[in-house]
Amino acid sequence: MARITLSDVTKSWGETQVLQPMSLEIEDGEFVAILGPSGCGKSTTLFLLAGLYAATSGEIAFDGHTVNRVDARDRNVGVVFQSYALYPNLTIRENIAFPLRFQQVDKAGVTQRVEDAARQVQITRLLERKPSQLSGGQQQRVALARALVKEPNILLLDEPLSNLDATLRIAMRSELKAIQKRLGMTTLLVTHDQLEAITMADRIICMNEGRVVQIGTPEDLYRRPANLFVAGFIGSPPMNQLAAEAMGHTLQVGRMRLPLTRALAGPVTLGLRPEDIRLGRGSIAGRVQMIEPLGREVFYRLETEMGPLHALEAGEHPRFAEGEALGFDISNDHALLFDGYGQRVTDTALTARAPLDA
Amino acid sequence: MMSSSWTASKADTLPCDAPGLSGRPNSRVIFMHTAYRRPRPTRPILFLAPAIAVLAVFFLGPILVNTVIAFTDMGATLQIDGFSLGNFQRIVQRDMRLPGILLTTLVYVASTLLLFNVTLGASLAVATSAVPERLGNLFRGLWLLPRMSPAVLYGILWIWIVDPTGAGLLNQVTGALGLPQMNLRNDHPLMLIVVINGVVGASFAMIILTSAIRSIPAHLADAARVDGASEWSVLRHVTLPALWAPVRFITMYQVLSLLTTYEYILIITGGGPVYDSTPYALYIYRRAFENGAYGYGAALALGLMVIGVVITLLQWRLTNMRDTFAAPKIEVL
Numbered sequence: 001m002a003r004i005t006l007s008d009v010t011k012s013w014g015e016t017q018v019l020q021p022m023s024l025e026i027e028d029g030e031f032v033a034i035l036g037p038s039g040c041g042k043s044t045t046l047f048l049l050a051g052l053y054a055a056t057s058g059e060i061a062f063d064g065h066t067v068n069r070v071d072a073r074d075r076n077v078g079v080v081f082q083s084y085a086l087y088p089n090l091t092i093r094e095n096i097a098f099p100l101r102f103q104q105v106d107k108a109g110v111t112q113r114v115e116d117a118a119r120q121v122q123i124t125r126l127l128e129r130k131p132s133q134l135s136g137g138q139q140q141r142v143a144l145a146r147a148l149v150k151e152p153n154i155l156l157l158d159e160p161l162s163n164l165d166a167t168l169r170i171a172m173r174s175e176l177k178a179i180q181k182r183l184g185m186t187t188l189l190v191t192h193d194q195l196e197a198i199t200m201a202d203r204i205i206c207m208n209e210g211r212v213v214q215i216g217t218p219e220d221l222y223r224r225p226a227n228l229f230v231a232g233f234i235g236s237p238p239m240n241q242l243a244a245e246a247m248g249h250t251l252q253v254g255r256m257r258l259p260l261t262r263a264l265a266g267p268v269t270l271g272l273r274p275e276d277i278r279l280g281r282g283s284i285a286g287r288v289q290m291i292e293p294l295g296r297e298v299f300y301r302l303e304t305e306m307g308p309l310h311a312l313e314a315g316e317h318p319r320f321a322e323g324e325a326l327g328f329d330i331s332n333d334h335a336l337l338f339d340g341y342g343q344r345v346t347d348t349a350l351t352a353r354a355p356l357d358a
Numbered sequence: 359m360m361s362s363s364w365t366a367s368k369a370d371t372l373p374c375d376a377p378g379l380s381g382r383p384n385s386r387v388i389f390m391h392t393a394y395r396r397p398r399p400t401r402p403i404l405f406l407a408p409a410i411a412v413l414a415v416f417f418l419g420p421i422l423v424n425t426v427i428a429f430t431d432m433g434a435t436l437q438i439d440g441f442s443l444g445n446f447q448r449i450v451q452r453d454m455r456l457p458g459i460l461l462t463t464l465v466y467v468a469s470t471l472l473l474f475n476v477t478l479g480a481s482l483a484v485a486t487s488a489v490p491e492r493l494g495n496l497f498r499g500l501w502l503l504p505r506m507s508p509a510v511l512y513g514i515l516w517i518w519i520v521d522p523t524g525a526g527l528l529n530q531v532t533g534a535l536g537l538p539q540m541n542l543r544n545d546h547p548l549m550l551i552v553v554i555n556g557v558v559g560a561s562f563a564m565i566i567l568t569s570a571i572r573s574i575p576a577h578l579a580d581a582a583r584v585d586g587a588s589e590w591s592v593l594r595h596v597t598l599p600a601l602w603a604p605v606r607f608i609t610m611y612q613v614l615s616l617l618t619t620y621e622y623i624l625i626i627t628g629g630g631p632v633y634d635s636t637p638y639a640l641y642i643y644r645r646a647f648e649n650g651a652y653g654y655g656a657a658l659a660l661g662l663m664v665i666g667v668v669i670t671l672l673q674w675r676l677t678n679m680r681d682t683f684a685a686p687k688i689e690v691l
Contacts, residue, residue: 052580073586085581089599098595102586146585 002062002153002186003028004049009058011044018044020211021058026188026203028063031180033189033201035233041210042190046156049188051075062153073102075154078147082159084139086131092118092142093127099150117149120179137168144176148183155180155187161196173199194234198222206230223334228342231271237299239336240272242307251337251350254307256284258350264337268345271336274299274312280319282329291318304328421663427656434650445657455633455641463637466552467616474556475612476605479563484597486564487571498568504558513625516554520626543627547635551623555616563608570604571597606677613673614666638662 004026011019019041026032034042047053048060051072060067067075086095096114105113118124121141131139140160147155160176161169177200180187191197197204198218206214206221206229214226225231231239244253246264251257253270279300286304293299298318300311311328313319320326330350337345429441449456482501486494504512519527522541529539542550574596582592620640623629629636629644636644639662646655673679 047580050580050584052583072580072583073588075584077584079581079584081577081581083575083577085575085577087578087582087595087599089602098582099585102591146581150585 003064004154004186004188005059005061005064007059007061009045009048009060010056011041011048011053012056017056018210019048019056022212023058024205024212024215026186028186029184031177031187031189031200031202032205033191033197033203034205034207035191035194035197036207036213037192037233039209040207042192042207043158045207046079046158046188046190049154050077050079050156076150076152077154077156078150078152079156080140080143080147080158080160082162084131084143084163086139086142086146088131090130091127092123092129092131092134095131095142096127096145096149098146103150113149114145117145120148120183121145121175136163136165137172140164140172144179148179152185155185157187157189159191160189161191162193169196176200195236198234206233208233224344225271225336226344228269228271228338231336231338231344235273237274237310237312240270240274240277240309242270242272242309244268244270246337255305261349262347264345267340269338269342270306271338272309272330273334274310276331276334277302277309277311277328278331279311279313279328280326282327284328284330285325286328287325288320288322291320291322293318302328424656424659427653428660429657430653432652432656434652436652445654448654449657449661459633459636459638459641462548462633462635463617465548466555466635466637467613470552470556470559470616471609471612473552475559475563475616476609478556478560479608480567480601480605482560482564483567483571483601484593487568494568498561498564501561501564505561509621510625512558513622516622516626520550544631547627547631551627551635551637554622554626558622559612559616562612563605566604566608567601570601574600603681606673606679609677610670610673610679613669617662617666617669638665 006022006024008021008023009019010017010021022045034045036042044053048055051067051070051074055068062075087098090098093114096117097110100110100113114127115124118127121144123138123141123145126134126138126142131142134142140163144160157176161172164172173196176189189197189200198221201218203215203217204221205212208229214221214230216224221230221234225234228241232241242253244251244267246252246260246266246268248263248265249260251260251264251268251270284305286302286309288300289303289308290301291298292301293316296314296316298313298315300313300318300320302309302311332350335350337349339345428445429443430438431440431442431444432438482498486497488494489497518525520540520542521527521529522539522544523529524533524539528542532538532540578596579592582596587595617637618639620629620637620643623635623637623640624643627635629640633641633644638658642655642658642662645651645658
């Protein structure tokens with residue numbers, strides 16, 4: 001088990017700096033997800049921790065000990081690669097036992113530990129097969145068992161679920177989380193899937209273009225995103241983003257004017273989660289353009305006084321018909337304002353549900 | 359379409375509707391046959407014709423001619439007096455040189471193959487993959503030069519290197535070091551032809567194994583490093599296993615190649631002194647063209663063919679070569 005500390009860590013390939021100075025702390029036993037679009041530097045961060053890449057500057061420490069100059073093989077980290085990286089010429093048993101070849105473990109101990117690890121991920125039946133005879137989901141379990149067998153201090157998962165089909169992904173999500181809680185090892189998950197990050201991690205590090213954009217609990221990132229990037233990246237269907245103009249204590253959104261708690265000026269963006277638009281109970285006018293039933297929820301595309309909006313409502317059956325005019329209001333607690341640079345404005349909010357007269 | 363396929367399958371279940379039983383053509387069954395008509399089979403012979411023609415003219419034809427000549431006493435005058443088994447009798451019973459030639463061939467093929475064509479080739483592939491890519495490319499390019507240049511040029515270079523006088527490159531080096539002068543062509547001819555062929559031959563494995571190394575997913579080595587492997591263990595557990603399949607192919611190909619080619623040997627040692635550096639293929643040449651015994655040469659050549667086929671079949675079996683072939687991605691007739 002280990003606490004991870006990064007202090008001003010950067011990484012450059014030649015002239016290109018792929019990682020801007022990065023500082024963060026991960027507690028012992030914590031499950032942290034690094035979330036971001038492809039090319040944002042999340043895998044680079046993972047490989048820096050694994051020791052496969054060397055940091056260009058800054059310090060990486062495990063439990064307070066600097067590991068910058070420690071080889072990958074001496075860091076005692078377990079890594080599950082996106083491609084699983086199983087050794088094709090070895091059986092599953094030999095694959096899982098591979099890390100133990102380099103430790104002083106006797107034969108009986110190896111058998112014992114391989115079988116324990118295989119049991120953790122439920123692949124005891126497959127031990128004598130070759131990787132090519134396994135399905136993607138099974139290979140993924142083998143990769144996890146190989147990472148777990150050496151009882152690592154830190155478990156690093158690089159997009160471990162991205163090659164699985166949708167059903168299996170959901171099953172593995174909860175299974176991975178259960179295994180992590182049971183073994184209690186510090187775990188870092190790299191993913192571009194916001195749902196994966198939200199459902200599995202205790203905390204999320206959101207990255208974009210080589211820098212950390214926000215660190216927080218899944219709820220923090222969902223309800224209190226630091227900027228438009230996080231707001232747009234997290235949540236499905238995504239947050240509505242409406243161009244607005246702040247004029248003192250009023251906010252002009254489309255043809256609507258809404259009161260603000262504090263004076264603000266200039267172009268801003270109003271962010272509204274689809275589920276915070278409450279249909280059929282307010283004075284903002286709109287019309288249903290299209291309905292998409294999603295099973296337990298109904299997704300509406302609306303044309304409104306504020307502009308085009310997406311709304312999500314619980315329930316199996318649509319309450320409104322396509323083309324129907326309706327009134328709605330918005331939950332003020334959850335309406336978000338972003339300034340001209342896309343940063344969230346934290347010291348002001350919409351005051352009342354009722355809009356000002358237009 | 360839906361209803362017709364339904365009636366067709368219904369017809370299948372009723373024995374009286376089957377054409378063989380009723381004896382009369384049944385309209386529904388006929389309809390079924392037209393509806394499910396298989397595409398007309400293509401004619402493989404048309405596609406294979408060009409390849410077969412080339413094989414016939416340049417491979418099968420010569421083998422046939424060679425086989426006929428092998429039963430004659432054709433000499434430099436190209437006169438044939440009759441057909442007999444004399445040449446084969448001579449191979450089996452009277453050719454005193456042949457056991458020595460076969461031993462030379464075995465030593466030459468085995469040591470060139472194992473020391474150079476596989477081991478040196480694999481080492482070069484590993485080494486040139488480990489250095490920066492451009493340097494590796496340059497080095498491989500240089501090593502390929504003798505393969506790309508005419509055999510005579512390469513041969514003349516070696517003749518200069520091993521020249522027994524002080525002018526030879528090797529003797530300039532030994533001279534500078536205060537060592538005695540060497541005459542490799544005279545004293546160690548077999549070793550010399552192994553080295554000469556091996557230096558060129560290694561480039562084949564070097565190229566093929568380099569691409570095999572490059573096709574190993576990078577994460578495999580990373581996974582091994584994280585698992586605790588040193589660079590040496592990565593080489594042993596990740597790189598070498600990936601080379602086994604191509605090495606099997608290289609071995610099979612190079613054995614045949616070494617058995618049948620002799621141009622460097624002919625140029626540099628001429629097979630001598632006497633027959634000391636004459637492997638089987640060169641022996642055929644020397645018998646046929648130096649001694650003017652075309653008939654006997656043709657019989658020896660048939661022997662080489664038999665040896666080649668037997669060795670290939672043995673290797674195919676021993677190394678489980680079929681394993682390395684993937685099933686075709688398209689349906690083949």
